[in-house]
Amino acid sequence: MAGTIVSDTLQDGSGNSTATTNAIKGSAKAWVTVNGTLSSGMTLASYGVSSVTYISSCLYQVSFSTAFTDANYSSAVSSSWDSGGNSYPMIANIANNGTYAPSTTSTYIVSRVYNNGSTGFLVNYLYAIFFR
Amino acid sequence: MTQVIIHTNDNGGVSVTVPTGELSIDAVKTKDTPAGSIIVDSSTLPQGADAKFFDAWVLNGSTVSVDLTKAKAFANTMLNGMAKAEVSHRTTNAGIGVENKLSDADWLALLTTARTAISSATTTQQLLDALTPVQSAITANA
Numbered sequence: 123m124a125g126t127i128v129s130d131t132l133q134d135g136s137g138n139s140t141a142t143t144n145a146i147k148g149s150a151k152a153w154v155t156v157n158g159t160l161s162s163g164m165t166l167a168s169y170g171v172s173s174v175t176y177i178s179s180c181l182y183q184v185s186f187s188t189a190f191t192d193a194n195y196s197s198a199v200s201s202s203w204d205s206g207g208n209s210y211p212m213i214a215n216i217a218n219n220g221t222y223a224p225s226t227t228s229t230y231i232v233s234r235v236y237n238n239g240s241t242g243f244l245v246n247y248l249y250a251i252f253f254r
Numbered sequence: 255m256t257q258v259i260i261h262t263n264d265n266g267g268v269s270v271t272v273p274t275g276e277l278s279i280d281a282v283k284t285k286d287t288p289a290g291s292i293i294v295d296s297s298t299l300p301q302g303a304d305a306k307f308f309d310a311w312v313l314n315g316s317t318v319s320v321d322l323t324k325a326k327a328f329a330n331t332m333l334n335g336m337a338k339a340e341v342s343h344r345t346t347n348a349g350i351g352v353e354n355k356l357s358d359a360d361w362l363a364l365l366t367t368a369r370t371a372i373s374s375a376t377t378t379q380q381l382l383d384a385l386t387p388v389q390s391a392i393t394a395n396a
Binding site: 154156159160164166168169170171172173174175176177178179183185187227228243244 | 256258259263265267269270271272273274275276277281282285286287296299305306308309332
C-alpha cells in the first residue's frame with residue numbers, strides 16, 4: 123500500500139530515538155558487491171545499482187538504478203585480486219577528471235594491484251557504497 | 255547462464271556490462287551502454303588464461319577473442335611493473351644489510367628468461383607461465 127508517514131523522530135520499542143533526517147541522510151543510497159570474475163562466474167549483490175561495467179582491468183563503471191539529484195555524493199570503494207590462493211591488496215579510488223568524473227547516473231572506479239606493481243588482471247572483488 | 259552486454263570501447267578494448275538484476279537487461283542496455291552494444295551469454299567470453307588478459311580482448315561481430323600481440327604487450331607491462339617493485343625492494347634490502355634470496359645475477363637471468371618466453375609465446379597460458387617464476391621469486395624474497 124502506498125503512503126507517506128511524516129515524522130521528525132523515529133523511536134524503537136525500547137525508547138531509543140533518532141531524528142528522521144539521520145535515517146534519511148545517513149543511509150546508503152546505493153551499494154554493490156562484486157564477487158568473482160567475468161570468466162569464473164560472479165555474483166553481484168546490490169542496492170540502487172543497475173550495472174557494473176568492466177572497461178579495462180583497472181577501470182570500472184558503476185551505474186545507478188535511479189539518478190542522484192547531483193554528483194556531490196560521497197563514496198567508499200575497495201577491491202582485491204585473488205591469484206593462486208593469495209589475495210593481493212589493491213588501491214581503489216573514484217576517478218575524478220574529465221570523461222571519468224562522477225555524474226548523477228554513474229561513477230568510475232580505478233583499481234590497481236598494490237604490492238607488486240603489476241597491472242592487467244581483473245579484480246576478483248569490488249565493493250562500493252554511496253551516500254547523499 | 256548470466257547474460258552481459260558488450261561493446262568496443264574508445265580504447266579499442268571490450269567493455270563488459272554486468273546487470274545487477276535490479277532492472278531488466280534490456281533496460282540496462284538502453285540506460286547504461288552505448289548504441290550498438292549487444293547482449294551475449296557470459297559463457298561465450300574468453301575463458302581460462304584468455305580471460306586473464308582482459309585488456310587484450312577484441313570484439314569481432316559478436317565474438318570476443320584475445321589479441322595475442324596486445325596480450326604480450328600487457329605481459330611485458332606486468333613484468334616490468336613487478337621488476338620495478340622488486341628492484342626497489344632489493345635496493346632497500348641492500349641498504350639495511352638483508353641478503354636477497356636470489357643474487358642480482360640470478361634475478362636478472364630470471365627476468366631475461368621471462369622476457370624471452372613472453373616474446374616466443376603463442377598462447378596466453380604461456381604468457382602466464384612466463385610470469386609465474388618471477389612472481390614466485392618476488393614472493394619468496396618479500
